[in-house]
Amino acid sequence: MLLCMELKKIWKPKILFVIVLIGLLCGYLRLEFPLKYFPNGHPQKEQYQLMLEWTEKYGITMEEEERLAAEEPLPLLKEQARVLEERDAPIGEDDVRYQAETLEGALFAYDIRYQHYDVDLENCTFAQQKRLRTLYDEKKLDGLLPYEIMENAQQYWRWGAIFLVLNVLVLLAPVITRDTLTDMKRLQYTSRQGRNILRTQFGAMLLSAGGIVVLELLVLGWLYAGLGTWRFWKNPINSFFYGEVYWFDLNFGQYLLFILLIMVLYAGGTAGIAFFISCSSKNYISLVLKMIPVFFFVGMLADVSVEGLFSFSNSLNRLTGIAGIEVWCGILVFLVGMVLGGLAYRRLTRMRDFTEGI
Amino acid sequence: MTLYIVKCELKKIASLPMLWIFFSLCLILNVGIIEGYRYSNVDDSFISYVKETAAITGTELGGEFSERLAGLKDSEEKRRLYEETYEVKNIYEDLKAVDLGQAYISVYALPDRWAALMRNKYRCLQPMVDELARSNAGFSLYAAGETKNLHDLLFSILFRTVTGEACVLAALCMIFLYGYEYQNKTEAVIYASYTGRNIQHGKLAAGLLFGCLSYSLIAGITLLIYLGVFDYSWIWSSNVSSIFNYVEEITGIKPFLTWIPFPLWEYLLAMLGLGLVLTLIFGLIGAVIGRLCKNSYLGAVLFFLLALAMMTAPYFLAEKDLWSGYFISQFLPVCLWLSSSVWLTDMGIISLIPFHETIGLFGNVIIWGILTAVSSRHFSGKDVLL
Numbered sequence: 001m002l003l004c005m006e007l008k009k010i011w012k013p014k015i016l017f018v019i020v021l022i023g024l025l026c027g028y029l030r031l032e033f034p035l036k037y038f039p040n041g042h043p044q045k046e047q048y049q050l051m052l053e054w055t056e057k058y059g060i061t062m063e064e065e066e067r068l069a070a071e072e073p074l075p076l077l078k079e080q081a082r083v084l085e086e087r088d089a090p091i092g093e094d095d096v097r098y099q100a101e102t103l104e105g106a107l108f109a110y111d112i113r114y115q116h117y118d119v120d121l122e123n124c125t126f127a128q129q130k131r132l133r134t135l136y137d138e139k140k141l142d143g144l145l146p147y148e149i150m151e152n153a154q155q156y157w158r159w160g161a162i163f164l165v166l167n168v169l170v171l172l173a174p175v176i177t178r179d180t181l182t183d184m185k186r187l188q189y190t191s192r193q194g195r196n197i198l199r200t201q202f203g204a205m206l207l208s209a210g211g212i213v214v215l216e217l218l219v220l221g222w223l224y225a226g227l228g229t230w231r232f233w234k235n236p237i238n239s240f241f242y243g244e245v246y247w248f249d250l251n252f253g254q255y256l257l258f259i260l261l262i263m264v265l266y267a268g269g270t271a272g273i274a275f276f277i278s279c280s281s282k283n284y285i286s287l288v289l290k291m292i293p294v295f296f297f298v299g300m301l302a303d304v305s306v307e308g309l310f311s312f313s314n315s316l317n318r319l320t321g322i323a324g325i326e327v328w329c330g331i332l333v334f335l336v337g338m339v340l341g342g343l344a345y346r347r348l349t350r351m352r353d354f355t356e357g358i
Numbered sequence: 359m360t361l362y363i364v365k366c367e368l369k370k371i372a373s374l375p376m377l378w379i380f381f382s383l384c385l386i387l388n389v390g391i392i393e394g395y396r397y398s399n400v401d402d403s404f405i406s407y408v409k410e411t412a413a414i415t416g417t418e419l420g421g422e423f424s425e426r427l428a429g430l431k432d433s434e435e436k437r438r439l440y441e442e443t444y445e446v447k448n449i450y451e452d453l454k455a456v457d458l459g460q461a462y463i464s465v466y467a468l469p470d471r472w473a474a475l476m477r478n479k480y481r482c483l484q485p486m487v488d489e490l491a492r493s494n495a496g497f498s499l500y501a502a503g504e505t506k507n508l509h510d511l512l513f514s515i516l517f518r519t520v521t522g523e524a525c526v527l528a529a530l531c532m533i534f535l536y537g538y539e540y541q542n543k544t545e546a547v548i549y550a551s552y553t554g555r556n557i558q559h560g561k562l563a564a565g566l567l568f569g570c571l572s573y574s575l576i577a578g579i580t581l582l583i584y585l586g587v588f589d590y591s592w593i594w595s596s597n598v599s600s601i602f603n604y605v606e607e608i609t610g611i612k613p614f615l616t617w618i619p620f621p622l623w624e625y626l627l628a629m630l631g632l633g634l635v636l637t638l639i640f641g642l643i644g645a646v647i648g649r650l651c652k653n654s655y656l657g658a659v660l661f662f663l664l665a666l667a668m669m670t671a672p673y674f675l676a677e678k679d680l681w682s683g684y685f686i687s688q689f690l691p692v693c694l695w696l697s698s699s700v701w702l703t704d705m706g707i708i709s710l711i712p713f714h715e716t717i718g719l720f721g722n723v724i725i726w727g728i729l730t731a732v733s734s735r736h737f738s739g740k741d742v743l744l
Contacts, residue, residue: 014656015659018656018659018660018663021663022662022663022666025663025666025667025669025670026666028670028673028674029666029669029670029673170659174655177655178655181541281376283374283534283541283654284534284537284541284653284654284655284658285374285376285530285531285533285534285537285654285658286374286375286376286377287655288530288654288655288658288659289374289376289377289379289380289530290376292380292526293380293383
């Protein structure tokens, strides 16, 4: 019952309306591009189509004999492209020249996928060299995946992660401060349940963070599903066609699930931090002045975690050299949130004069 | 009496511990930006070399400069400086400002009506280009090949960050002051006193004063740190329209063309002055929101929402080909803040008139001032018990 009341206090229509407006404006500014312009231009469109076609024909990886079959249409396409070139024909939307160029490029990328061993190793750390050797030795670069799909997913979900942190903060941060300002604490602490209400409030905040995660993931997921990238769900992310190397042998679907996991961790951590700053603020502007650096720091961490997740080029990975640092970072933020939440709870429950705040 | 109220209101702001923590965090961020940018973009040894060389060669490029430079001891830095400065041309001699305008018209496919205004703006710029050509302003050494990096750090990144921080502080503190009585349940006592609702004038004055103070402190301390890291003593008199300073846009690279010739120190002072005006505008925005929302949290969230909406407006309007709306939206305070790196220049596609930012900033002071006055007047006449 008390939990329901606390949830009611959190999910205020005015704040929800503000969150929706923020979502619409931020979505327009940052999410529209990866949704509207995917695949973005040529030859990305042709590359996407080719990989989709090959995935349907050959499965998630391409074998040597399949490569021979894949080459069959190339002479005809090249001939058609040559004729068009000779006629000086203007380049159209579904131009055969793009198709020929894409097919030739894809086959070339497939042919040299294990040939640039030494070149790659020169600029790598020891752990990266080891990973590359494994990929080469175990022939793990046969996967089919369009070039742009990973960048698009990272671009889209990194902003999703930032908005999630923002939404959790905006929704949860004012709850305890409001109780302090409205003298509700005197009533709460002198009731039969007493200061144990803080446990209920912390629980309600975590539940609400979960709720906002589910809502946001449903909306963003629904929009993202419209791109049709789910057709590559089982394709490995280490692909000969995509220049980036990843630390783990995941498929695209698992990769997306890891992004969601990171978002959940950051949302949970932010909820804990929101509880802490809410308990320690005696007025709303102090609260907002705390929310800004928290959003800046946690949002930035969420951003760099999702951008280039598990790849050699990920900023956190380059800084630390630890494989999977992005998830560890998410776990750390989650733990920090829980510890800070716990500390605020402990401090408030043991404080002699409860009107002081923490 | 009013001064006493202003003092009391300032005390309320100063008694916020988080304010000082936030203030410190802003300074830490600014230092991080300076050091991060210096580490990744700026060649310190080259700047030191240019400084030492300028003492011998002078700071105006030309035959004499090259001759003196050639006589100096050979080094990697000397070779670089020599390559950058040998037989440089006065780019302003052949520059037709209208061509720059035409590039924007073509790339953005501006409709005729707006294209004519754009051409007109660049026609107005031509006398300045001729003046720059005559005065050899382009031959100003500035920091030679490192000019772009230093100028970008100071005016594009640091200045925008500092004004942004001060603007947020000014608006939030104004919202705090206006919501203070409601939040502390002192409304009834205050409004029943002799001063009564006139306290809002004291709040407004204190909020604006605090905005000015916070801007001066953040900008002053950051500038001191910046000047401690980079020695500017030898380049203050360099013209900001030096050939080494340029703007990169979708239409290509163009010179840093200001509406009047600016030595660096004058340009910095002008920018700081305009930054102060922008901070005051945000203080006024905070006053309007604070007057509308009794709940400070909702007020602060509304402020950020409004800022976000202002940020989105030009993109939305340009996408819908609503060019009149696009050009008007560029006068919004947040858009002016975003374009601060090109203040006092031609400003490219953003503007259709000379001194866009100056007109925009003072126009905003008037508009937000009127809105503040209207909201105050409304508050003075309404039943406060409701």
